Amino acid sequence: MTYAFEFKDAREAAFALPELDEGLDPMARMGVRIAYAKDEEIYGQDEDADLIYRVVRGSVRTTRLLSDGRRQIGAFYREGDLFGFESAVHHRFSAEAMQDSVVLVVKRSALKTAGGDLDRMIWTATSRELERTQEHLLLLGRKNACEKVASFLLGLAEGVPSDTVSLPMGRLDMADYLGLTIETVSRMLSQLQASHVVCFSATRQFKVINRAALSRMAQ
Amino acid sequence: MTYAFEFKDAREAAFALPELDEGLDPMARMGVRIAYAKDEEIYGQDEDADLIYRVVRGSVRTTRLLSDGRRQIGAFYREGDLFGFESAVHHRFSAEAMQDSVVLVVKRSALKTAGGDLDRMIWTATSRELERTQEHLLLLGRKNACEKVASFLLGLAEGVPSDTVSLPMGRLDMADYLGLTIETVSRMLSQLQASHVVCFSATRQFKVINRAALSRMAQ
DNA sequence: CGCTTTATTGAGGGCGGTCAAAGAGCGTGG
DNA sequence: CCACGCTCTTTGACCGCCCTCAATAAAGCG
Numbered sequence: 167m168t169y170a171f172e173f174k175d176a177r178e179a180a181f182a183l184p185e186l187d188e189g190l191d192p193m194a195r196m197g198v199r200i201a202y203a204k205d206e207e208i209y210g211q212d213e214d215a216d217l218i219y220r221v222v223r224g225s226v227r228t229t230r231l232l233s234d235g236r237r238q239i240g241a242f243y244r245e246g247d248l249f250g251f252e253s254a255v256h257h258r259f260s261a262e263a264m265q266d267s268v269v270l271v272v273k274r275s276a277l278k279t280a281g282g283d284l285d286r287m288i289w290t291a292t293s294r295e296l297e298r299t300q301e302h303l304l305l306l307g308r309k310n311a312c313e314k315v316a317s318f319l320l321g322l323a324e325g326v327p328s329d330t331v332s333l334p335m336g337r338l339d340m341a342d343y344l345g346l347t348i349e350t351v352s353r354m355l356s357q358l359q360a361s362h363v364v365c366f367s368a369t370r371q372f373k374v375i376n377r378a379a380l381s382r383m384a385q
Numbered sequence: 386m387t388y389a390f391e392f393k394d395a396r397e398a399a400f401a402l403p404e405l406d407e408g409l410d411p412m413a414r415m416g417v418r419i420a421y422a423k424d425e426e427i428y429g430q431d432e433d434a435d436l437i438y439r440v441v442r443g444s445v446r447t448t449r450l451l452s453d454g455r456r457q458i459g460a461f462y463r464e465g466d467l468f469g470f471e472s473a474v475h476h477r478f479s480a481e482a483m484q485d486s487v488v489l490v491v492k493r494s495a496l497k498t499a500g501g502d503l504d505r506m507i508w509t510a511t512s513r514e515l516e517r518t519q520e521h522l523l524l525l526g527r528k529n530a531c532e533k534v535a536s537f538l539l540g541l542a543e544g545v546p547s548d549t550v551s552l553p554m555g556r557l558d559m560a561d562y563l564g565l566t567i568e569t570v571s572r573m574l575s576q577l578q579a580s581h582v583v584c585f586s587a588t589r590q591f592k593v594i595n596r597a598a599l600s601r602m603a604q
Numbered sequence: 605c606g607c608t609t610t611a612t613t614g615a616g617g618g619c620g621g622t623c624a625a626a627g628a629g630c631g632t633g634g
Numbered sequence: 635c636c637a638c639g640c641t642c643t644t645t646g647a648c649c650g651c652c653c654t655c656a657a658t659a660a661a662g663c664g
Contacts, residue, residue, distance in 0.1 A: 310619075310620090311619075311620065346620075346621090347620075347621060347622080349620085349621075349622080349623095350619090350620055350621075353620090368629095369628080369629075
């Protein structure tokens with residue numbers, strides 16, 4: 167633990183250059199940039215939740231483990247996303263970098279006192295987080311494997327201008343997000359491809375061939 | 386829709402008497418009490434989310450339907466609980482009274498401008514809602530039927546002084562909360578009773594016989 | 605007490621999990 | 635450049651958990 171902290175100072179210096187436009191972003195001035203290696207923990211389950219994070223580069227997942235190793239992924243975060251405010255007191259999930267990533271870290275209290283704009287930003291982010299979690303709840307509780315995978319691909323393809331979408335995660339992360347196994351995810355992907363709904367050009371890159379059908383399959 | 390609104394004024398009058406201590410509760414003074422019959426809708430999916438609700442008497446569930454009738458319950462609320470702030474703009478779930486209930490309804494904007502205390506109340510309630518939803522996520526995604534039911538019973542028994550716990554909902558509501566069918570819920574309840582972990586004195590009333598075992602089975 | 609709704613129990617089937625093996629991707633080093 | 639080893643992905647065979655369908659039992663209610 168202290169080991170990680172000693173490193174953080176050293177890593178800050180390596181990222182003095184702004185990764186996002188600092189002039190337009192008051193949050194960037196108040197925080198510290200920290201680099202994390204692939205699969206490195208950003209914060210742990212049951213840690214205090216007095217910091218707020220923002221993905222500057224790379225991507226992040228939040229995970230929760232059961233004692234026997236079963237894992238549930240809560241959410242994925244991409245560049246620009248805020249995360250870490252899933253709880254007011256202690257984190258229920260831990261956060262890990264999915265690739266070598268850079269994260270902006272800000273004290274929650276600093277944002278609270280900085281003014282209405284940032285306070286409002288936290289509020290809307292928390293609110294959106296709750297919305298997304300409830301959508302996720304419906305997916306886990308009442309959708310079958312095919313609908314789960316279709317929903318997931320549709321979510322990734324949403325708001326992407328290019329017709330080619332790249333997956334920032336492997337099959338295991340997809341499975342643990344969808345409440346499935348990697349084998350089932352793989353089978354459903356093959357099935358979607360066989361029915362010409364999507365087309366995989368590589369294991370982590372696909373195109374949506376028939377968006378209407380994909381949307382229908384996602385319920 | 387207008388039908389419901391016409392009724393609301395009439396129903397207000399019937400509940401002029403305070404159900405909760407009004408002197409200690411500034412929220413109660415700003416809102417309106419409305420009575421709902423069993424299974425009546427309090428708000429609908431996709432409605433504007435500019436109101437905040439509090440259960441004065443009875444109990445409330447939030448639900449979401451898929452087009453083919455599959456249903457997911459998001460949460461149950463008991464007397465004193467706040468609900469309706471799962472989203473900042475539009476409700477993703479609808480809310481229904483589980484029994485004949487009385488609900489205090491307050492404009493979100495009224496609470497926001499009323500001062501720090503109430504603002505803080507909304508914040509902590511939203512935050513707790515997010516925590517609970519994430520716990521629910523883990524349950525739906527990675528627990529088996531037995532663990533789901535054990536978790537559910539444990540949650541109900543938590544913070545209840547009496548050793549006898551009463552269920553405010555039927556088997557269908559339990560099933561739709563846990564992502565199971567009523568038959569599976571019933572089987573798991575029978576199984577938990579057969580292994581002397583809990584004991585049902587009636588269909589909606591049980592005692593925890595072995596809390597350690599129940600906790601273990603809930604993961 | 606009869607009627608309707610809700611809960612329990614049983615039999616059988618299907619979806620997704622488990623186990624296993626083969627294939628693909630990828631960095632390392634010869 | 636290919637060979638090699640490692641990880642990740644895909645595919646197949648089989649199994650088990652939970653769902654479906656059905657019948658019975660219990661509970662709620664006028």
